[in-house]
Amino acid sequence: MSMHNPTGSESSTHHKKLAADRGPVKLAIVTVSDSRTPETDVNAHYLREQFEAAGHLLAGYYIVKDEPEQVESVLETLTDGEAQIILFNGGTGISKRDRTFDVLNRKLHKTLPGFGEIFRMLSYEQVGSAAMFSRATAGVYKGKVVISTPGSPAAVQLAWEKLVFPEINHLAWEVSR
Secondary structure (H helix, E strand, O other): OOOOOOOOOHHHHHHHHHHHOOOOOEEEEEEEOOOOOOOOOHHHHHHHHHHHHHOOEEEEEEEEOOOHHHHHHHHHHHHOOOOOEEEEEOOOOOOOOOOHHHHHHHHOOEEOHHHHHHHHHHHHHHHHHHHHHOOOEEEEEOOEEEEEEOOOHHHHHHHHHHHHHHHHHHHHHHHHO
């Protein structure tokens, strides 16, 4: 008889312990926006506070316009650097200006479809059927975890609290082993 273990399997629990013993995770933030500035970027302010509170390190921060060349350029810069996990926010919708997903989707070596699926499920609880417009995604590129969420503060907070933070050490460990 199988029993549901909400904290994960024995193997997953063991992996999380091994991952936590490796020290702080190096994260980068990329805000994709035509209007935000470092002063008005509430997502970056929130994420930085969360990183510091958890003892993790900021390995880079950029604001870029939702232009494919800029998104691709910052992705290449950060994957060539020390960041283990790169958090993009913005540009995941379906409007003409939303092109972050398109760039990342072409570049990811491995995708983590479960991230987008679970994010949209959780988002549905907050915003209803509009959650289907999100093209939130995650995957691996050049040995780094790349996560892309909508740019709304509620979406960034939801992704961080429910998906990224609970697995952050585990993600960084898995991708580097």
